[in-house]
Amino acid sequence: MASSDEEVEVIPDCVTDYHFVDEKGQPVSFSVLPLQWSNDETPEGLSTQAFLRGTADDGFQQIYKKVIAWKLELSYVLPEIYVLTKENWWIKLQRPRKSFQDTIKTIFITIHCLHHVKKNPEVSRDALWNHMLKAFSSHEAEPSENDLLDHMLLVKQAALRDKDLAKSQENRTTKGYDFLVDVYDINDGDDECDNSPDGLFDYICALCDNNGQLLCCEGRCIRSFHATVDAGAESYCESLRFTDAQVEAMPSFLCKNCQYQQHQCFACGMLGPSSESSGAE
Structure with missing residues (x-):
């Protein structure tokens, strides 16, 4: 039985003058962590270890915590950002360390x-x-x-x-x-990409490098494809060979690479696992 004299660690609700480092002590953004949209979600495996450093209690408490996820709240006057400790405690991020702002x-x-x-x-x-x-x-x-x-x-x-x-x-x-x-x-719920010239990003088909009527993958790759033979006919694209009815019936679309979490490395061109738990970067 633990002694009553043992100090119980108090995890603060918020931290200021903060920064994050990886397992090698190098600066890293909290955005490398899995983003958790609801409390019902379970954080995915980590590809990068991240540790929160900062102060709490008006500078009297030094914080050093391993964190495993982050979330944001857009409903308030200012956006709020939280990180989840391995003890399953959410800590609100306040003012970052000035030298960490560029990160x-x-x-x-x-x-x-x-x-x-x-x-x-x-x-x-x-x-x-x-x-x-x-x-x-x-x-x-x-x-x-x-x-x-x-x-x-x-x-x-x-x-x-x-x-x-x-x-x-x-x-x-x-x-x-x-x-x-x-x-x-x-x-309105379908996944066809907007190819308007006023768009911020120019979508092209991952199979033929041409635009047109495209279907966007909702997975990590965020690629686009000509879904039907007709959609890719002008550019002689092999397309995904879906029918119009199949496309219409899709609540969402994940390409085969995202389904099986296998993606091509941009550096070497080889196919490999891309899940967070695989350690892929």
């Missing part, structure tokens, strides 16, 4: 962009980025749409999961929502 710059810009669009669904593209420039005026490098490229999957998941971002067809005409639709088209 989390792109994920912060992506989160604040999603938050502003959620709160201001009719905001124009120009007004959105004017707001972002002001919000990140203290940073040396100005925010831009390129910062979102590192976090395309987050943008897609947020647009699919958040009720205010995932509006119905009647709200697609609002300028703010069109910004997200241009990134990942949510076509």
